[in-house]
Amino acid sequence: MITREQIPSVLDHPVYDIEGNKIGEAKHVFLDDVTGRPEWVSVKTGLLGTSESFVPIKDASVVEDHLEVPYAKAKIKDAPNVDVDAGGHLSEDEEHRLYEYYGIDWDAAWQQANEPGEGGWARSDTSMKRSGDDAMTRSEEQMHVGTERQEVGRARLRKYVVTEEVQQTVPVRHEEVRIEREPVTDANVDDAMSGPEISEAEHEVTLHAERPVVETEAVPVERVRLDAEEHVEEETVRGQVRKERIEADTPDSDTDR
Template sequence: MAEPIPLRDLIGRNAVDADGNKVGKVGQIYVDDETGEPQWITVRTGMFGGSRENFAPLAGCRMDGDELVLAVSKDVVKGAPDLDAEGHLAENDNDALFEYYAAFLGTGRARGTGFAGAGDDAGWTAGEAIIRSEERLHIGTERVAAARARLRKYVVTETVTQTVGLRHEEVRIEREPITEANRDAALHRGNLTEQEYEVILHSERPVVSKETVPVERVRLQTETVTEQIDITTPVRKEQIDGLEMVEGTHS
């Protein structure tokens, strides 16, 4: 058996229908004059929490977290008779509500039916129906910040080795024999003398220079990828037991 709905906590809570559509906030709770059982609630259905209150049955209602799930749809509640109860329902107003909601709840149950978990089901007659409800799973997505990516540029030093060819001059001695052909040119120098002759030798040495040049452009780009994940969550639903015969006597 379902746990009773805590009536003292209902007022001010959000009321939704079975599809999750917000109907409004619970305003007042009305009980049957004869049995004292809670029977109707009012739901503020006006725009932005306006003052208009529509009546909805407590029969078949259930709590889902902090929300009251009604047994009828949002449109049905908004189409309910427009009554100004002022804290008490007259007999004809009560009958008008039962007549209206009977078509949607599929029952002609008498007043004082209460709601899910309010008590036993004594007083039901043939042809009446039990509303079976179940939770429907709706999974959406939201965009949240998951990570931060940044580019950081820093300087590193690496050793580079390159081979370069360096030229240098070397001296060698060339000897030319004196022949009849060049004897006259050699004799004009005269007698024996001392003499020095030098040649400047040159060589190349490496000269290193550096320059900074752009070699690459790097930027951050984002792209959206889709991954498939499994969501596992419990979903409740009501079950109805098979027919149970209870013997009894009638006075």
């Protein structure tokens, strides 16, 4: 257990768990109502240290510039959330919940705190104060805003095949029969007289025509890829913070603020 004299060296210093992992920074130390000894320490955890988790300080120890507690980090971060009143005091119900969560015997701890002698202090009619002065501490909450990266959607490329009708004009040629007649002249008389004088004969000509032939081939035409582009936008975040106010009642006036 740490002493009251060690409290200043604990506050705003790192707190490590039983495995040597850093949990966060020590924010507040709460004293026992009866003994006045340190009983709980609140540790700032979460994003930017915006959450406070309570840890029993009975078996904690100060090592160099940090505090070591005999509990695992995950155990501490899942501790019950409790509300502390304006005087920095834990209610009996909230303290009971914390004792139960950490597996500490509430009755045994209470009995030990009330035993006279070195182990504890006897309860008396004189109420014990948590501090040695008569000043009142005013506290207020501060809002810390950060960002976290999360998945909002996915984009993907998918390739599939479609069939389209295309049209293209191509010239085609074909042959047609044409009858040519020429008179017999001195130039072709020999050819004209080469056959029999009167006879029957046939002459055949083969005709040709072109027709369109279609064939396809796959050729690369472009490359397509997805790229994530980051844009920065300004977004206003609103929240509620609590602030303490101190009023003084004096004989001179009804209320002095």
